Structure formats: C-alpha cells, structure tokens
Amino acid sequence: MLSLKLAIKNLLGAGLRTWLNVIALSFAFVLIIFYNGMIDGWNRQSKRDTIDWESGKGQFWHPEYDRYDPYTIEDSHAPLSREILEEIEKKNLAPVLVSQATAYPQGRSIGVTIFGIDPKQTILKLPTATLPASNGTDYAIIGKSMAESANLSVGDNLLIRWRDKNGTFDAREIQIASIFKCDVPIVDKGKIYIAIETLQEMLGMENEATLLVTGEGFEFRELNGWVFKDNDFLLADMEKIIQSKKVSGSILQALLLIIALIAIFDTQVLSIFRRQKEIGTYIALGLTRAQVVGIFTVEGAAHSLLAILLGSAYGIPLFLWLNRTGIAMGYAEDMEFDLPLAEVIYPYYSIRLIIITVIIVIITATIVSYMPARKISKMKPTEALKGKLQ
C-alpha cells in the first residue's frame, strides 16, 4: 500500500543517524555471512580432504572393528575373498590392515597405529607409491606432524615392537622412506604406514585385512563378512565439531547484530517521539493508527534493506577476493587441532546461507522497529498534532 520508496525516503531524510545504523547492521550482516561461509568452506574442504586421504567413498569394516576402541583392533581381521581380491586388482578397493604397536624413537616409547596398506592403491591420496618394496629392510611412510613429534627424518630407522596374532611380542627396525604433508590429523598423528604384505607377514595374518576402502569405480554391493560404513557415518564426528564452531562464533555475531538492532530501536523511539506532529498529520489525512504503525515499522525495517545493499557493496568484492585467495590460517597448524585444517581455507558462501542471513536481518530489524512503533496506537491524534510530549 504505502510504498517502501517513501519509507526509504524518510530514512535517508534522517541522514547520518540512518547511515550509522545501516553501517552497524551491514557489519553484522557481512560478518555473519563471512564467518559462516568460512566454517562452511572449512567443512567442505575438510570433508574433501578426509575423503581423499582417509575414508574414500566409504569403507567396509571387519564386524569387530571400531576405530574409537583400540582394543577391538586385535580381533578385527579377516581373509580377503577372491571377489575382494579382484576388486583390489581393479583398484576399486584398497585393503588396510591395522595393528597397535609401540615405537621407540630415540629411546622414547610412543604408542602408534600401524596401517598396512597396498602400495599400489590409488584410491587414497596417501603417497603409498613412495613405499619401496622390502629388500631386507622394511620401509614406512609417515606424516609431517608424526615426523615432528617423533623427531624423525627420511632415512631414519625406527624400532617398533608389536604382538603378532598369537600374542607373541616381536620387534623390528623400519626405515622412514618418505614424509608426507596431510591436513587431516587422524591420517598423520601417531600413524605409521607400511606395505600391507609386510604387516601381514609381521602379524602372521597372510592375506588378511581390517578394513577395505572403496574407490570411485566400486559398484556398491554387500560384501559377505564385512560391514559397510558410508561417509555420513565416517565424517559425522568431524562435521559435528566443525558445526559446533558455528555456535561458538555465533555469540560474536549475535552481539554485533544486537548492537545494530539496539541502535535501530533507539532511532525508532527517538523518531516516534520527535515526529508526533507527523503522526497526527497522518491520522488527520485518514490513515488508521495501525497504518501509521505500519509506516514506522516499514521505515525501521528498511534499515535492513539499506544494510543489505551496503553490505553487498563491500561484502561481495571482499568475498570474491577471499574466495580467490583463501584465508591463510597461519600458525593454527601448530595448534592442537584434531580437525583437518588446511593452511588456506576457501570460504564457501551458499545461497542458503545468504538467504537465511538476509531473512534474519530483515526479521529482527522489523521486530525492533515494530516494538517502539506500537506506542503510536496509544497516542491521541489531537495531542500528537500539537507535538506534545507523552
């Protein structure tokens, strides 16, 4: 009915005050999108990295296996059927045999998990191709953070001690063949990768594996004796933790939004107080009080539209730029993150995120504009026309 154009005119007529409100609200708007976009980008990147390095297109687990319970490892191994071996040959499955062990770098002892993996596999990004075949010496590859915490470099020998399938202790020196860089901590920390055949031989578990990583080419079907875990399951915890960062970040966002909303509220209170004569005039012109409340509400809510326009004006170039260069995470790498964290995060701004943020900003601005405007319906038009204080 009464156009938004008039509301915006009124707002712009208020000059600096309007712009201060709009700037504050646009900060909140841009920050919400920026922060959530960063988390979403991180989440997507982490998922992709974890899929690439660890989970593949899902995994078949030995029924006893539980990756969160090391005590299950000992009993979680089964022979590979002909069907599975064929898929391995076609690079549609990568078998992994897992064992607990103790490593002794420079006389210290640390608990490690040894992953026996097929050096010829191409499903995971793990540089297993850099594992030389055993030639009297057994080789391992490890991640950068494992190398740093155990103070190991390429060519170093590492003594490991494990129990074979009969529970008998055995020990051997293995040589570090290469060190890889991977952003997914669970692939790196406390993990040692050796050729699966070597580990099978060490444990006395010829032709056995703990889990099978599926690749792109695997045509999904049940495999007898194995339990399939899809990526919804495998990535669930990681996703949960990352999403929880959104919650902690939302406190700052909410604070900023509230400050901006208080400013709008304040402006509304003041403008209704100062513009009583105008309110009286509207009523004299034949507007109902509800319509006058509507005018002031729309006017206050229009702050949000201006904020969205202004936010877009500097936000879009900023977001495009960040999307191209990414956000350097710097020293975060050294922190005790258990989440995949790349050096550079590329924020991801989904349509959904943007629409939700726009709606939140408009709705909250409308509410804080409406609250003071309600007072108008209690004004007496004759008093309002006089511009008397209420």
Next chain:
Amino acid sequence: MENSSIIKIEKLIKRFSVGKSEFTALNDLSLTVERGEFLGLVGPSGSGKTTLLNIIGSLDTPSQGKVTVIDQSIASLSHKQSAKLRNRHIGFIFQTYNLLPVYTVYENVEFALLLQKLSSSVRHKSVMDALEWVGLTDKVKSKPSMLSGGECQRVAIARSMVKRPEIVLADEPTANLDSKNSHHILQTMKDLNKELNTTFIFATHDEKVMKYLNRKISLEDGQIVKDEIIQHSKN
C-alpha cells in the same frame, strides 16, 4: 431541509480532565452547518475553536451531546470508520502546514490519495489538478524546505483538496502568513468553495479572513455567543 445539513451538532459538551479536576472546553454547543458554507469560528484564545474542529474532524470525541458529520455520528465511530471519514470526506489545513518534509510537493499532495485504490494515472491527474488550483504546478519536485510559508500552505490546501472532500477544516490557516499570502490563500479557498461546493470551516483570529466568510460564529468559553450570516454585495 434537515437532511441537507452536512454537520449537525446538538448540545455538545467537551470536557478535559486536568489533573484531578475537569475543564469544560465546549459547553452545551449546538450548531448546524449546510453544504457549501464558508464559515469562520472566531473568538479569544482558549474559547474552544480548535476543540470544536477536532471533534467535527473526528480526531476527538464528544463528552456529551450528538455530533453528526455527513450522516455519521462521531461518537459511535470506530478508529477505522473515523479514519475512513477523514480520508474520504474531510480535509485538514493547519496553522503550521504539517507537510511531510522528506517528500516533494507532488508526493505530499499524492499522499492523501495513496489510501484510495486509484490507478496511478487517475492519481496523477488529481494531483496535478489540485496543484493547478493553488498555482504550484511549477514546484512539483520541490521539497517543503525550499518553499515559502505561503507556498507551503498552498501545498497543504492542495493536499486537503485533492481528494475533493465535502468538508475542509482549517485551523488558523493564515496565522503564519503575511497579508498578501493570506489573501491569496483565502481567495484560492473561496474559489474552490464556489467551484466544488466544498464546505469550509475556519478557526481564526485573523481579521483578513472575515471579509471572505459568509457566516461567522463567535465562541466564548465554549459557547456560541454570536452567529452571523454575512451578505457580500458581490454575491
């Protein structure tokens, strides 16, 4: 004849509560106004002129008595009904013009029509007609702050007239204007009164207004003390 009266006031009493006591602003006032009158309410400050206009315009309600405006009883109107009465049938003109500062002259006049469901071309024509009546077609895009007091009041007249109301209520319309502008404004209203048969009611102290009126009602302490029909030789 009774039916042609556009305003009928019988034994109107208006009281205001002032603190604990009550103040009687209009005291047992009766008045009938016919269509097309050009009527002035005169009287000292505090005599109740504005109060009476407000009640006729349904901005306020009687404490007692019966006020009928265009066949509607003011006391019984809901908020919505009284808003509709004002929007369709009553125009207001104020001493302080009360233009909306951020809107242009055109928008100020158009505003009164926005509530009615009119096509924009009809609206445009009405607005331009109204601005022509008051001689401001060249200031369409100006903001009130750029206009003189006389021009502002002419915009206000255009705004009150654009919807072609039956009644225009003008509270001290010339109080802030110099003599030349006052005469201009009054002549404009007088012309509209003749042309459109609009009923005008003024509250005024201004002597300049008197010679335009065809009826003058003197108020004192909320009562009518004199009711004169003024015959102009010209008419």
